[in-house]
C-alpha cells in the first residue's frame with residue numbers, strides 16, 4: 408500500500424530558463440504548489456506561452472526544476488521513467504513503425520513481461536482506442552486523430568502511473584477533437600489513470616477535467632482552481648457542452664483567460680513592463 | 683497532384699507542365715531516355731561535322747569502339763575492378779567510422795564540441811591538394827590511395843551524419859525515455875531508425891564524391907585503375923580511350939547511385 412500523503416505533490420515550484428550569456432533568465436513558473444490524488448483528471452489551462460508545457464515537462468522529469476520539487480508516490484521526480492507517460496501534440500508516434508509496432512513499443516524496455524504478453528497488451532490497448540484493424544498501417548497512412556489515439560495506446564501499454572498530455576488534440580479539426588475528447592473520457596472510465604492534461608481550450612478543459620488549474624500569463628502562477636463537479640454534473644457526452652451550467656463556467660473561464668492573454672500581449676509590446 | 687491511380691498509369695501528359703505537378707513512372711523513364719538520346723545525337727553531329735578536331739572530341743562511335751577494345755584487349759575489367767575495390771574499401775572504412783562518431787557527436791556535448799570544429803576545418807581542405815601529403819606520408823602504394831579517398835569522404839560524412847542525428851525530433855527521444863529506456867536503447871531504437879533515410883542519402887551522395895577522388899588518386903603514380911588508364915591514354919593522345927574511361931566512371935557512379943536509391947525505396951516504404 409501507499410506510504411505517502413498525496414499521489415502527486417508539486418511543492419513551491421519555480422523555473423527560470425537560462426538565455427544567452429549575459430542576458431537575464433526567463434522566469435516561466437512562479438512558486439506553483441498543488442496536490443493531485445490518484446485517479447484525478449486535472450487540466451492546466453492558461454494563455455499560450457505561460458509555462459503550461461514547461462510545468463508538465465517538469466512533472467514528466469523531462470525538465471529540471473529551478474526551485475521546489477515534485478514528489479510522485481512518495482518519491483522525488485529526478486528524471487523521465489516509465490511511471491510518467493507522455494503524449495505530445497506532434498511527433499507523438501514513430502513513423503518507421505507500424506501501428507502495432509508503435510503500440511508494442513510501449514513495452515519494449517520491460518523484461519518482466521514475455522513476448523506473447525507484450526503482443527496481447529499491445530492488441531488490448533489498440534482495441535481500447537479503436538484502432539483494431541489498423542495494426543499493419545504505417546503512421547503516415549492514418550489520420551491525425553488516429554495517430555493521437557495510437558500515442559495514447561502506446562503510453563497506456565507501458566503501464567504508467569500518471570498520464571501527461573500536452574495539448575494532444577491541439578492539431579486536430581473541431582469534429583475530431585470532440586470525438587477524441589469523448590473517447591478519452593471513455594478510456595479513462597475503464598483505466599482509472601491519473602491524468603494531467605494541458606490545453607489552452609477552455610471548453611476542452613471543462614469537458615474533460617475533474618479539476619482545472621488556471622494559470623496566469625508568464626511566469627505561470629495558479630490564479631484559480633476549479634472543481635468542475637461543483638458547477639455541473641459531469642458526463643462523457645457532447646450534450647454537456649449545450650447545458651447552461653457548462654456555458655456559465657465557460658464564460659467565466661474565458662473572461663479570466665482573456666484578461667491573462669491581454670497581460671501577455673502587454674508584456675510583448677513593452678518588454679520592460681514584464682520585470 | 684496526380685492520384686495514386688494516375689501515377690501508375692502508362693503515359694500521362696497531364697501535370698507535366700504544372701508547377702510541381704506529378705509524373706508517371708513510364709513518362710519519367712521515357713523522358714530520361716529522350717534526354718540521353720538528344721545529348722548523344724548532338725555529340726555525334728558535333729563530332730561528324732568536322733567543326734571540332736577528332737583529337738579534341740572523338741565521335742561516340744569511336745569512343746564505343748575504344749571502350750570495347752579496352753575490355754577485349756587491354757583487360758580493362760581489371761582496372762574497373764581495382765577502382766571499385768579502392769572506392770569500396772575506403773568508403774566502407776569512412777562510413778564505419780563516420781556513422782558512430784557522427785551519432786556520438788550529437789549525443790554527448792563533449793564529443794561534439796571537441797570534434798566538430800576540427801572536422802569542419804579539415805573538410806574544407808581540397809582533396810587534390812592532399813595528394814602530396816599522402817604521398818610523402820604513405821608513399822605511392824594502396825594505403826596512400828585509400829587514405830586519400832578516406833580523407834575526402836570521412837570528414838564530409840561525419841558532419842552530415844551528425845546533422846542527420848540532430849534533426850531527429852526531440853519528442854521521439856523523450857517518448858522513449860518515458861517508456862523506461864536507457865541512452866543506448868534510445869540510440870539503437872530511436873536515433874538510428876529515425877535518421878536512417880537521411881543517412882542512406884548522405885552515404886549515396888558521399889559515395890559519388892568518392893568516385894571523383896579515386897580518379898585523382900589513380901592519376902598520381904598508379905599502375906592500374908580507371909584513372910590510370912585515362913592518364914596513360916592521354917599521354918599517348920588516345921582521346922577515345924580517355925573518354926571511354928571517363929564514361930566508365932560515369933556509368934559506375936550512376937549504377938551505384940541507382941542501386942542505393944532502389945534500396946532506399948525498398949527499405950523505407952513508410953515514407954511513401
Ligand SMILES: Nc1ncnc2c1ncn2[C@@H]1O[C@H](COP(=O)(O)OP(=O)(O)O)[C@@H](O)[C@H]1O
Nearest residue numbers: 424425433435454455456457458459460461462
Ligand atoms: N528550453 C527552453 N529554453 C528557453 N525558454 C523556453 C524553453 N522552453 C520554453 N521556454 C519559454 O518558456 C515560456 C513558456 O513556454 P511553454 O511552457 O511552452 O508555454 P505554454 O505551454 O503555456 O504555451 C515561453 O516563453 C517559452 O519561450
Ligand SMILES: [Mg+2]
Nearest residue numbers: 456459460574
Ligand atoms: Mg505548450
